[in-house]
Amino acid sequence: MSNTSNMSIKLILSCLCIILISLAVNTIAISIKRETLEFLIGNRGRGEAKSCKNENHKNNKITIPLECPKLAVPLPPTPSLSLKTGVLVFVDQRLAVVYPIVQKFKSIITSDPHGITKTWVGSDICSYKGFFCDNPPDNKSAIAVASIDFNGFQLAAPTLDGFLDQLPDIALFHANSNFFSGTISPKIAKLPYLYELDISNNLFSGSFPSAVLGMNGLTFLDIRFNFFSGSIPPQLFTQPLDALFLNNNNFMTSLPDNLGSNHILFLTLANNKFIGPLPRSIFKAFSYLTEVLLLNNQLTGCLPYEIGLLKEAIVFDAGNNQLTGPLPLSLACLEKVEQLNFAGNLLFGMVPELVCELENLVNLSLSDNYFTTVGPLCRILIEKGLLDVRNNCIPDLPFQRSVVECANFFAQPKFCPRMWSYTYIPCKTPFISGSMIPEMAPSP
Secondary structure, eight states: OOHHHHHHHHHHHHHHHHHHHHHHHHHHHHHHHTTOSHHHHHTTTOGGGSOOTTOEEEETTEEEEOOOOOOOOOOOOOOOHHHHTTOOOOSSHHHHHHHHHHHHHHHHOOBOTTOGGGGOOSSOGGGSTTEEEEOOTTOTTOOEEEEEEOTTOOOEESOOTTTGGGOTTOOEEEOOSSEEEEOOOGGGGGOSSOOEEEOOSSEEEESOOGGGGGOTTOOEEEOOSSEEEEOOOGGGGGSOOSEEEOOSSEEOOBOOOSOOOOOOOEEEOOSSOOEEOOOHHHHHHTTTOSEEEOOSSEEEEEOOGGGGGOTTOSEEEOOSSEEEEOOOGGGGGOTTOOEEEOOSSEEEEEEOHHHHTOTTOOEEEOOSSEEEEEOHHHHHHHHHTOEEOOSSOOTTSSSOOOHHHHHHHHTSOOOOSSGGGGGOOGGGSOOOTTSOOOSSOOOO
């Protein structure tokens, strides 16, 4: 081969080498700029690939500084559909409706010493503390908030409006011993299933929540230990209630007369400012009462014999009022009674022996009155500690009022209407409950 041919070949080879070297350099540069993990992956298991910091990548005797690729911080695993879409998923549309109502109420709670509301998070409302779910009456396959029990949580909020009245499927609402205040929205009358309402021992005020008068399904109402005031609508006593607790408020009203029959079992009106006499009809209407608490009011007048119609009564407490007159013998009809309290009134006369014969009686308190006579059966109860007649006007017993005090009391004329009725015993005389009550002494 000629020299010219050899030189041409060498020239061509030199050009090819230059081109290959340029391609190699460009390839390495492009690879570095991509800032990927390819270098680490390609050199896995090699000693020089343990760290790229301050290392050199050697390729074909060309030294090129290498920057460490930026490792991406791994994202948490993608959650379920609820977070993918940014929308909470509820097992029932009824819970979806209630969710914003609960969260709005949560936002106005000013005190939560037990951290109750920390559980009010997420779509599972049925797991919130104080919330209970069940199938609503109109759809047995649905799931709804049916009951709330906040008893003893000590939560504080300026109102329940916008919460209680917006729970369409609520059947029981118990919120005893919290610091809720304000008034009760009349909109609760539209809650179709609510049959137990307990907001006792809170800071509610204003007039009686008359919205309950239109709730025919309500059977349990407890608003005691609040600051309600004013009068009580007479219609309340005609509601189909089993229990009515109004005690420890500031109600100032008289008890209604002319009531129809009622099956109420518990009636507590204590520690208010009820005035006027005890209506005769209230004992006829509430003949199934087992507990009657009238203590610490301003009731006046004489005791009607109709009190003996409370044949189911276990507790009757009318202490610390201004009741006067003798005790009616009809009290002997309270065969189930265990506690009788008339202490702190203006009662006088003889303590009836028939009352002291009641078999289930464990406490008869007649202290701070003006009784003058106690028979032998009653004295046995005094000895047993079952009858308290301290601070009366019984001459031969200790711890009685002074003679002067008793004389001053009896110096004023004492009179009760229908005096014949104090010896009338319905349960021992032909008597039909609900029949017309005679206005004069029954004929022999």
